[in-house]
Amino acid sequence: MDWINYYKHIYNKISPLTPLYFDCGELCNQKCCQDNGKGMILFPHEKEYLNTLSTDFTIVENNDFDTLFCTGVCQRETRPIACVIYPLFPYLYEDGRLDIRIDIRGKNSCPLYYDDFEELSLQPLFRLKLFVLFEEMIKDKEIFKFLRMMTDELLTIEKLTK
Numbered sequence: 001m002d003w004i005n006y007y008k009h010i011y012n013k014i015s016p017l018t019p020l021y022f023d024c025g026e027l028c029n030q031k032c033c034q035d036n037g038k039g040m041i042l043f044p045h046e047k048e049y050l051n052t053l054s055t056d057f058t059i060v061e062n063n064d065f066d067t068l069f070c071t072g073v074c075q076r077e078t079r080p081i082a083c084v085i086y087p088l089f090p091y092l093y094e095d096g097r098l099d100i101r102i103d104i105r106g107k108n109s110c111p112l113y114y115d116d117f118e119e120l121s122l123q124p125l126f127r128l129k130l131f132v133l134f135e136e137m138i139k140d141k142e143i144f145k146f147l148r149m150m151t152d153e154l155l156t157i158e159k160l161t162k
């Protein structure tokens with residue numbers, strides 16, 4: 001698999017996407033970027049594409065997944081997938097069902113987690129475009145396995161934080 005071109009294609013598709021019709025960073029002074037010390041989990045082989053870009057990211061490799069640390073500022077087109085799709089995440093259940101859901105990790109930090117205000121409702125097209133994208137991406141075995149593992153972790157966090 002040519003992962004560099006694969007992710008180049010994915011980044012071109014997703015970097016223009018935004019959860020709201022305006023920059024949600026204005027709501028919270030870019031809280032998720034300020035929290036970047038926690039690190040962003042990268043998709044399988046995503047680092048191979050990121051390593052071809054000019055960024056000041058630090059990527060820490062791990063057996064299960066790679067983690068990216070940043071300075072809290074980056075170019076829009078170099079944002080990792082985890083940042084572009086936040087606060088949504090592609091939950092992939094045991095039976096293979098895919099659902100683009102609000103990420104439990106946004107609880108207590110991302111204003112979009114609480115979408116009971118009409119102005120904060122996520123763009124339906126944002127969710128739909130992510131669904132189409134991830135439906136395609138899970139055809140790859142490594143990405144499928146990664147999303148299954150992440151989904152189980154997120155479901156565990158959900159249970160523990162109820």
Ligand code: SF4
Binds near residue numbers: 026028
């Ligand atoms: S995704 Fe959430 S935390 Fe991040 S900038 Fe938008 S509203 Fe703020």
Ligand code: SF4
Binds near residue numbers: 034040070080
């Ligand atoms: S990589 Fe960019 S978008 Fe993601 S948290 Fe860091 S500064 Fe924000």
